[in-house]
Amino acid sequence: xxxxxxxxxxxxxxxxxxxxxxxxxxxxxxxxxxxxxxxxxxxxxxxxxxxxxxxxxxxxxxxxxxxxxxxxxxxxxxxxxxxxxxxxxxxxxxxxxxxxxxxxxxxxxxxxxxxxxxxxxxxxxxxxxxxxxxxxxxxxxxxxxxxxxxxxxxxxxxxxxxxxxxxxxxxxxxxxxxxxxxxxxxxxxxxxxxxxxxxxxxxxxxxxx
Amino acid sequence: xxxxxxxxxxxxxxxxxxxxxxxxxxxxxxxxxxxxxxxxxxxxxxxxxxxxxxxxxxxxxxxxxxxxxxxxxxxxxxxxxxxxxxxxxxxxxxxxxxxxxxxxxxxxxxxxxxxxxxxxxxxxxxxxxxxxxxxxxxxxxxxxxxxxxxxxxxxxxxxxxxxxxxxxxxxxxxxxxxxxxxxxxxxxxxxxxxxxxxxxxxxxxxxxxxxxxxxxxxxxxxxxxxxxxxxxxxxxxxxxxxxxxxxxxxxxxxxxxxxxxxxxxxxxxxxxxxxxxxxxxxxxxxxxxxxxxxxxxxxxxxxxxxxxxxxxxxxxxxxxxxxxxxxxxxxxxxxxxxxxxxxxxxxxxxxxxxxxxxxxxxxxxxxxxxxxxxxxxxxxxxxxxxxxxxxxxxxxxxxxxxxxxxxxxxxxxxxxxxxxxxxxxxxxxxxxxxxxxxxxxxxxxxxxxxxxxxxxxxxxxxxxxxxxxxxxxxxxxxxxxxxxxxxxxxxxxxxxxxxxxxxxxxxxxxxxxxxxxxxxxxxxxxxxxxxxxxxxxxxxxxxxxxxxxxxxxxxxxxxxxxxxxxxxxxxxxxxxxxxxxxxxxxxxxxxxxxxxxxxxxxxxxxxxxxxxxxxxxxxxxxxxxxxxxxxxxxxxxxxxxxxxxxxxxxxxxxxxxxxxxxxxxxxxxxxxxxxxxxxxxxxxxxxxxxxxxxxxxxxxxxxx
Numbered sequence: 001x002x003x004x005x006x007x008x009x010x011x012x013x014x015x016x017x018x019x020x021x022x023x024x025x026x027x028x029x030x031x032x033x034x035x036x037x038x039x040x041x042x043x044x045x046x047x048x049x050x051x052x053x054x055x056x057x058x059x060x061x062x063x064x065x066x067x068x069x070x071x072x073x074x075x076x077x078x079x080x081x082x083x084x085x086x087x088x089x090x091x092x093x094x095x096x097x098x099x100x101x102x103x104x105x106x107x108x109x110x111x112x113x114x115x116x117x118x119x120x121x122x123x124x125x126x127x128x129x130x131x132x133x134x135x136x137x138x139x140x141x142x143x144x145x146x147x148x149x150x151x152x153x154x155x156x157x158x159x160x161x162x163x164x165x166x167x168x169x170x171x172x173x174x175x176x177x178x179x180x181x182x183x184x185x186x187x188x189x190x191x192x193x194x195x196x197x198x199x200x201x202x203x204x205x206x207x208x209x
Numbered sequence: 210x211x212x213x214x215x216x217x218x219x220x221x222x223x224x225x226x227x228x229x230x231x232x233x234x235x236x237x238x239x240x241x242x243x244x245x246x247x248x249x250x251x252x253x254x255x256x257x258x259x260x261x262x263x264x265x266x267x268x269x270x271x272x273x274x275x276x277x278x279x280x281x282x283x284x285x286x287x288x289x290x291x292x293x294x295x296x297x298x299x300x301x302x303x304x305x306x307x308x309x310x311x312x313x314x315x316x317x318x319x320x321x322x323x324x325x326x327x328x329x330x331x332x333x334x335x336x337x338x339x340x341x342x343x344x345x346x347x348x349x350x351x352x353x354x355x356x357x358x359x360x361x362x363x364x365x366x367x368x369x370x371x372x373x374x375x376x377x378x379x380x381x382x383x384x385x386x387x388x389x390x391x392x393x394x395x396x397x398x399x400x401x402x403x404x405x406x407x408x409x410x411x412x413x414x415x416x417x418x419x420x421x422x423x424x425x426x427x428x429x430x431x432x433x434x435x436x437x438x439x440x441x442x443x444x445x446x447x448x449x450x451x452x453x454x455x456x457x458x459x460x461x462x463x464x465x466x467x468x469x470x471x472x473x474x475x476x477x478x479x480x481x482x483x484x485x486x487x488x489x490x491x492x493x494x495x496x497x498x499x500x501x502x503x504x505x506x507x508x509x510x511x512x513x514x515x516x517x518x519x520x521x522x523x524x525x526x527x528x529x530x531x532x533x534x535x536x537x538x539x540x541x542x543x544x545x546x547x548x549x550x551x552x553x554x555x556x557x558x559x560x561x562x563x564x565x566x567x568x569x570x571x572x573x574x575x576x577x578x579x580x581x582x583x584x585x586x587x588x589x590x591x592x593x594x595x596x597x598x599x600x601x602x603x604x605x606x607x608x609x610x611x612x613x614x615x616x617x618x619x620x621x622x623x624x625x626x627x628x629x630x631x632x633x634x635x636x637x638x639x640x641x642x643x644x645x646x647x648x649x650x651x652x653x654x655x656x657x658x659x660x661x662x663x664x665x666x667x668x669x670x671x672x673x674x675x676x677x678x679x680x681x682x683x684x685x686x687x688x689x690x691x692x693x694x695x696x697x698x699x700x701x702x703x704x705x706x707x708x709x710x711x712x713x714x715x716x717x718x719x720x721x722x723x724x725x726x727x728x729x730x731x732x733x734x735x736x737x738x739x740x741x742x743x744x745x746x747x748x749x750x751x752x753x754x755x756x757x758x759x760x761x762x763x764x765x766x767x768x769x770x771x772x773x774x775x776x777x778x779x780x781x782x783x784x785x786x787x788x789x790x791x792x793x794x795x796x797x798x799x800x801x802x803x804x805x806x807x808x809x810x811x812x813x814x815x816x817x818x819x820x821x822x823x824x825x826x827x828x829x830x831x832x833x834x835x836x837x838x839x840x841x842x843x844x845x846x847x848x849x850x851x852x853x854x855x856x857x858x859x860x861x862x863x864x865x866x867x868x869x870x871x872x873x874x875x876x877x878x879x880x881x882x883x884x885x886x887x888x889x890x891x892x893x894x895x896x897x898x899x900x901x902x903x904x905x906x907x908x909x910x911x912x913x
Contacts, residue, residue: 016795017782017805018447029366029443036435036469043473047510051481051492051503058498060491135490139498142490146481164854177860 027180034184038191041154045195048147049202055143062138068128069207071200077120078200084113085193092186095174103169103182110189111162114155121152144203151199154192161185212489214837215412223838224414228392236316237299237323242390271816273368274777275353276671278375282350283664289382290343294737296335298730301695303328305727309717320713328712329396330415334385336399337419340519341426342382344653347660348522349378349433352461354671356437358768358775359455361446361784366439368814369862374433376824381426384831388418392835395419398710400512401482403493403504408486414835416486421831424479427472434468437461446767448786455766455789456539459546460525463553467518470557475511478504487837502567509560517556520652521549523659524591527613529766530659530666531595534610535602536763538790541594548587548594555584565636574633581631588624592617607761608681612662615689616655623651626700644703647696654692661688669760673774673881674751680743687736694729698722757882758803765790772803772878778811778866781875804879808868815864819856823849 056065091106125145128134135145165185168178217226256262269277306312307321316322323331357365365371388394393415397405406416441454441462454462481492482504491497493504532539539545561569561577595617604610626648629635639645661684669675702722707714714723747754759769769792771780782805788794795801826845833841 014787014798014800015785016800018785019782019805019807019809024366024443029439032443033367033370033435033439036438040431040435040469040473043470044477047474047477047507051477051507054500054503055492055498058491058500060496060498062498135484135488137491137497139491139494139500142481142484142492142498146484146490160850164857168858175860177857181857 026176027183030180031183031187034187038187041191044150045147045198048143048150049198052143052147052203055139058139060138060140062141063131063133065140065144065203065207068131068133068141068144069204070124071204071208073120073124074200074204077117077124078196080113080117080120081193081196084110084117085190087113088186088189092182095179095182098174100169100173104166107162107166107169111159111166114159114162118152118155118159121148121155125149147203148199151192151195154188154195158185158189158192161188211487212408214408218837220840221838223833223836223841225836225838227414235327237327238389241295245386245390267816270821271818273364273372273814273816273820275357275365275368275371276775276777278371279350279353279355280671281375282346282353282378285379285382286343286345286347286350289338289346289385291737292386293335293338293343294733296331296338298734299323299331300328300335301723301726301730303331303712304714305720305723307712308714308720308723310715312713323712325712326396329398329710330394332710333395333397333399333419334388337395337423338382338385339653340399340515341423342378342385344519344656344660345426345430346378346382347664348464348519348656349374349430351526351660351663351667352437352465352522353433355667355768356458356461357440357444358670358771358779359458359766360441360444360449361767361780361786362440362444363779363783363811364444364814365436366443367436369817369820369856370432371436372817372820373823374429374436376820377429377432377827378426380824380828380831381422381429383828384418384422384425384835387832388415388422392418400508401504403482403501404495404499406482406486407494417835420479420483420486421834424476424483425827425831427475430468431472431476434465434472437465438469446780446783446786449767450786452543453786453789453791456528456542456545456549457522457525457766460521460528460549463549464518464521464525467514467521467553467556471511471514471518474507475515478507478511481507502564505564505567506560509563510557513560513563514556516649516652517552519656521552523616523656524549526659526663526666527595527616528591530609530613530662531598532790533666533761533764534605534607534613535599536605537598537602538765538793539594540597540600541590542789544590545594548590551587552584555580555587559584562631562636565633566640571633578631578633582628585624585628588620592620592624605763608676608678608685609662609666611682611685612658612665615685616658616662619651619655619658619692623648623655626651639703641708642703643699643707643709646709647699647703650696650699654696661685666761667768669754669756670768670773670775672751673756673772674747674754675756675760677743677746677750677754680739680746684736684739684743687732687739691729691732691736694732695726696729698725698729755881755885757886759792759796759801763793765793767791770795770803772882776874776878778813778871781805781808781871803882804875808871808875810868811866811871813864813866815862817856817862819852819859822852826852 059065087106087109089106091103091110094100094102094106125148128145133141135142161181162185165178165181168181172178214224216224216230218224219226256265269281272278303321303323307314307318312320314320314322316324318324318327321328353365353371357363385394393413395401395406395411395415395418397411397416397419401416401419404410406419441458445454481490484490485492485494485499491499493499493501495501528539528545558580559577561573562581565574565577626644630639630645630648665676665681702719705719705722707716707719714720756773758772760773767784767786768775770784781803784791792801826849830842830845830849833839833845
């Protein structure tokens with residue numbers, strides 16, 4: 001790094017302007033931005049997990065974690081989430097080969113498994129309501145519902161996004177915009193699986209220790 | 210599922226029925242209302258008569274140009290700063306009047322003219338506005354304008370997202386202003402003291418306004434942070450290595466890393482509070498498992514990094530202004546960069562010093578005390594670097610330099626009192642006293658000083674003419690006199706035991722000092738008049754004050770290597786960087802001509818109305834959520850989603866400026882520069898053989 005060079009410069013030999021088109025690679029720029037967004041999303045979950053660590057003891061005489069948490073059921077949910085991510089990964093492998101049908105099938109499978117996950121989560125929370133373990137019952141239940149449903153809300157957005165991408169892949173093929181969105185959605189979908197690992201560990205597994 | 214509410218609610222209008230209970234005969238509110246309406250009507254009338262609507266729509270409302278977005282950010286910030294100043298004026302005048310048991314009361318107040326509930330709304334609004342919709346937008350706007358220019362970028366990484374960030378910030382400001390007239394604002398302090406913000410203690414809509422205003426604005430700030438970080442990483446011109454990035458850009462980077470990681474925590478905190486208020490959960494309630502201190506912890510985990518989020522760009526501004534007017538390179542570039550990053554890092558480990566008195570053990574307090582004092586090290590490094598930059602230099606006292614030096618003095622005094630507050634033992638004594646208030650105003654004023662300096666410094670870059678020096682200096686001196694007169698008495702009162710947020714001052718011995726503060730606020734009012742005069746006189750004399758590329762003649766960084774005002778494509782041809790202070794390097798070697806050998810096509814993003822539409826929808830959403838008009842909230846949320854999806858199908862988002870057009874525009878601008886520098890006392894050297902002088906002489910030495 002030349003900071004303050006003292007030597008004289010021949011004006012004829014210095015190139016001051018760059019005439020090339022430095023089209024900053026749009027796909028990598030977009031992906032970087034999405035990584036940054038994921039970082040901020042990670043902070044949301046970090047704050048929620050930190051808060052959950054405090055609230056987990058605040059059952060206020062209501063149901064405690066041992067009463068409501070079913071890690072075996074959550075394990076099956078985990079299997080569904082990971083299979084969905086795997087299906088999405090297969091779709092992305094097809095993208096590398098430019099195989100449109102492969103991408104669509106991968107997305108469809110990932111979407112279907114995502115729906116199954118949400119259905120399982122719906123049943124879980126319907127049971128909680130039936131037992132009276134509603135978020136209004138105690139600080140612990142408020143935190144439990146919030147952390148699991150924040151993840152669920154992300155899953156819903158991911159599914160909506162998949163629908164849009166299915167449509168765009170079918171209509172437009174692999175344009176630059178479609179490709180960077182598929183890459184970002186992969187990141188998003190993997191990230192939801194990672195967050196689910198944290199939920200499973202810190203909420204479900206820790207709940208029965 | 211939803212909580213039971215006190216008061217009226219109906220499916221169509223939500224809680225708007227509450228408005229019937231608000232007292233609109235209050236002359237204070239009425240004055241604010243009249244002022245806003247009159248100014249608004251005058252502006253609308255002017256725009257209509259001058260047939261400016263098409264221009265405003267095309268050039269401003271739908272723009273994705275980072276410089277125009279930055280200007281709009283700063284305008285919003287300045288307008289809201291004016292609003293925040295009015296709140297300050299009311300706080301000071303109330304406290305000066307309501308002293309002692311015999312003090313009179315008017316307008317329904319037992320003492321002074323503001324009833325306690327109204328006074329509490331005023332100081333809440335003052336704090337929230339000054340930090341989140343005045344300081345933050347001014348700094349974000351400045352980063353928006355300058356960062357891409359300093360790194361030689363054509364534009365931001367995501368121009369569309371940039372516009373969206375702006376409109377969400379505008380919505381945040383708009384919600385605060387709407388709260389002034391339609392309903393109440395929060396009365397729980399700008400930090401939202403729990404459980405005072407819980408529904409049983411604040412059953413009105415004030416806290417909801419506060420929540421949604423901050424929530425929507427902070428989403429905008431997070432987007433801006435993503436954008437600026439990605440821009441700095443990805444969009445640098447060839448040769449702009451990490452070791453050559455100008456310090457303002459470095460501090461912007463540090464600052465936006467803080468924003469990106471801390472604003473989500475604020476979002477979570479407010480969301481949990483929202484669940485408490487809307488759904489009846491128990492995060493911060495009293496009892497049933499709620500934890501009051503959890504709110505304070507979460508809030509300050511955002512709140513303290515936010516302090517550094519706003520102070521770091523100010524440090525960057527000082528690091529640009531001081532070398533320019535010292536006619537010397539910045540002393541200690543590398544340490545400056547390291548210090549910025551160190552401050553950003555430490556900012557994450559000091560939040561608990563905001564509540565040393567909550568009853569944490571001595572070990573916890575000691576840890577946070579030491580962490581807080583650590584901040585003094587990198588900050589001290591910075592102060593010494595600025596001092597050594599000025600030492601044995603050719604200092605010129607143009608207005609930006611006055612602001613910069615004032616800022617350094619404020620940093621030293623505010624830093625000293627900060628060190629005092631970092632000692633838990635002292636903190637126990639002055640906790641929640643106006644000493645603390647004086648300290649953080651001291652710190653925020655250093656940011657304001659740097660920002661005003663930066664506005665004056667970069668104004669000619671954006672608009673092509675300098676601001677008037679004489680009125681600028683009057684503005685500076687009156688503002689400084691106001692600062693001294695308000696905050697020295699306030700420090701003193703803090704030591705005398707006066708606590709914060711008093712609508713009635715029982716102790717008559719404090720009256721003289723409260724009156725001194727009143728004088729100070731009067732001086733501030735005069736300084737605002739000087740600022741308005743400065744703008745008016747400068748716009749009148751814009752031909753006379755027009756400048757070429759290098760407005761100050763001794764500028765150093767890359768943003769001065771393009772025309773003033775900057776064309777919408779920034780640089781006709783992307784510059785190649787050779788030195789840390791590229792423009793100073795080019796000037797030294799006589800390479801200041803802005804005319805390249807040839808022109809090439811330029812690829813630009815197209816204007817779009819989508820961010821504005823999303824802004825309007827989020828305003829509707831925020832308003833609906835405040836008043837619990839569920840149908841409107843649902844419709845606007847779904848509409849936002851649909852607009853975003855719709856936009857993702859738009860393929861027509863870019864265009865090419867042909868090289869011939871670039872050449873035509875560049876010719877005009879070069880001709881303008883020649884004209885301007887031909888008759889103006891151009892410090893950067895005569896134009897024609899544009900900027901021919903290899904060594905830029907200072908203005909003072911020109912006659913020699």
